[in-house]
Amino acid sequence: MSRLLIVHGTGGPRRSDDSVRREWISSIEDGLALAGYPAVAPDAALVNLDAPDRVPALGDGDPAAEAALLRRCWRAATFDAEAGAEPVGEDALAARLAWSRYFCGLTVEELTGTLRQVRAFAGGPAAGHPAVDDVRAALGPDTEIVIGHCLGGVAAALALADAGAAAPALITLGAPHPPVVGPPASGPATWVDLTDVQDTLLLATGTAPAGVTGRVSLDCDPRVRGARNYLASPEFGKVLGTLLETSPGG
Structure with missing residues (x-):
């Protein structure tokens, strides 16, 4: 089983799993190298919310x-x-x-x-968004770290919200998290949220998730279409490299 689960968000053109995986793996290697860690291609499972055969769940319009x-x-x-x-x-x-x-x-x-x-996504887990269910289904007994970009990060956080301290570590990148409704999440013991000072969706939504244990601000000139600018940064590489070293499989 894979140590990492990557959750690719949505918002751009439909992309194959192979295309998304190649972008993520090469970008993760670059981020690790920039942070001074070995640029080793990680063993990773994938949830691709931009898959060509996926129908977005848009909910009721307002x-x-x-x-x-x-x-x-x-x-x-x-x-x-x-x-x-x-x-x-x-x-x-x-x-x-x-x-x-x-x-x-x-x-x-x-x-x-x-x-x-x-x-x-604004209704949280009670909304029953299919992407949240997809992330839960992709979690395996060997999953140690979940990485989600944009709405993939939102889906990952909601999927792990009630998983408790035994949940995998979570890294969210440019994720416009919904406002917290009810008590704080009892999710992963380690959750690092990376945000960019120019991330339009984050600036527009203005939300800050509960349960975050670490926050990192950076300036990577992000794009809604892809995760590369976040992943291929020394800030992300340092976060992931530290988690890989301290996780059970490290």
Whole structure:
């Protein structure tokens, strides 16, 4: 069985498991090397929320809430050129926002679908989101570390929320966690949450998860499409390298 479980988030074009795995493994190797650890390809299982045959669970639409999140993303976004005045109308706003650095050329449909999925996670575990069930099903007896990017990080955190101290260690990267409802999570004993100072979704949602045992802020110029910019950073490499050394299989 695999020591690592990687949970690739969603928000960009559909991608095969092979494509996602190659990006993650090579990026993890780069991050470990930058942090001074051996760049060894980890043995990892995968949950790919961008799989071509996967149908996103979007939940019920709330036009007012979706429009408000879209406007918050606009205020938080960065652009390669002067953004100009806020476009009038949600379609025009989404079209311009799709060319911000973070959303990086998504179609309007992909961008608005991503924002709807962010809201679909807002109810927490009680929402019964299929991605949360997929993460739970992928956990094995030898899983020591779970790494989730963007909505993959949200799904991973929700999947481990009631697993207690025996749960695998958790690393979440650029994950727009939903607001906490009810008592604090009784999840993993080790949970490191990495956030970027330019991560548009994090700045727009403004949420901070309960149960986090370590927080790392970095500046890696993130993209919603892929996890590489987070993974191929010395900050991530240091976190993962430390966990690999101290985990039972280290």
